[in-house]
Amino acid sequence: MLPLMLFLQHAFAKEEKKVAYLTFDDGPTLNTPDIVDTLSRYDAKATFFVLEERIKLYPDFIKKIAYSGNSIGLHGISHSEAIYENETSPLEEMKKTEKTLRNLLGSGSKLVRVPFGSGYRLTKAQAGHLTDNGYIIWDWNVDPRDSVGKIVPEKVMGNLRRGLSSCDGAPVILLHDRKSTLRMLPIMLEYLAKEGYTLLPINEKQTPITRVLH
């Protein structure tokens, strides 16, 4: 009896769709078109949290992200301590970023990732202003550390593997729009596909992963 039960459990586990969410912060950059093309090759979608000035700098890359079925979220303007200056400064940065995005695409975004994550310095009051205005604050639960120190692909892959195995719920993976990440993206995508993950863009109806606020 037991082997049959185990077999059934295994079969069910296999049928269950595993979903993960790749997120790319700090773009768009000159690497963005290649990141989007690489994702397409692997039939994967992601979410790009973009900076306001770079929307203006690389409007065509923003269009490429959006028109290829990936999601765009807001990462603000200053990408520094300045965003946490007062109670409404995070809201002001995100509103302006959304306006720039809307001017370009005809639609904005309510997805927000604050610089360094909400667990860093975002206060409850600041978060409240964001959510009262309809913004949805997204952090992550898997950090492969693709932008910390000297980037060694094996190390980043090890961090990714460990992050996935200890992750509660659907993985939301923190990555950055940069050359070293682009270079190792095929390895990551192959690994995630082999592990059975379908990579989807974040949408505004999902319940976000948000850290504990100060």
Ligand SMILES: [Zn+2]
């Ligand atoms: Zn960032």
